[in-house]
Amino acid sequence: DVKVTQSSRYLVKRTGEKVFLECVQDMDHENMFWYRQDPGLGLRLIYFSYDVKMKEKGDIPEGYSVSREKKERFSLILESASTNQTSMYLCASRPVLFGKLFFGSGTQLSVL
Amino acid sequence: SQQGEEDPQALSIQEGENATMNCSYKTSINNLQWYRQNSGRGLVHLILIRSNEREKHSGRLRVTLDTSKKSSSLLITASRAADTASYFCATDETGANNLFFGTGTRLTVIP
DSSP states (O other): OOOEEESOSEEEEOTTOOEEEOEEESSOOSEEEEEEEETTTEEEEEEEEEETTEEEEOSOOTTEEEEEEETTEEEEEESSOOGGGOEEEEEEEESSTTOOOEEOOOEEEEEO | OOOOEEEOSEEEEETTSOEEEEEEOOSOEEEEEEEEEOTTSOEEEEEEEETTOSEEEETTEEEEEETTTTEEEEEEOSOOGGGOEEEEEEEEETTOSSEEEOOOEEEEEEO
8 A cells, every 4th residue: 555654743833943844655656745734725735746856836835845855755844934834734645647646644733 | 726615515414324515616627536534634535537437436435527517526325424524526637737625525424
């Protein structure tokens, strides 16, 4: 089975801190995604990557950056965390264009 | 954003009844997918229907797609308490490499 692993299940950070959320997939997938999920708003795409060192902005990239130095790892970076970035963050991957997504378990981030 | 919309936002039924959830979207799609999310967890893929398909079945799930109306429905037959979860539709747009998710339907199945 495909496994997508997010490094932390729960995370508490202070305003202004730099935050790293890590995601690793074990099935050599080309495409990786970061979503945030908020009540009533569903899932919104932050960034995605279709190859190593390649990235594309999603719907809400402001305040975030990403890194994909290796195919299996896609990191989401909050440069200076703010309270409005308190959310559930979901990482996903898929092998091909127009295929199904495999999700990690999510990281619930609280910024105080 | 081309986010889809699910209807209803919440649905509560008795065990054994059927549950129907609807999804509307705005653009041309390659496929439409349905996902399930248990509380506070990641999403799990349920079923994918391509734009040239009208109906698809998987176990107790039946999905229909009407591209002329830009809508889809997910039917869960003979529901069980374990089906309690949130269900999301997601559209794979033509010319894009990402999925756009709806806001979800919260299904509660009462034993």
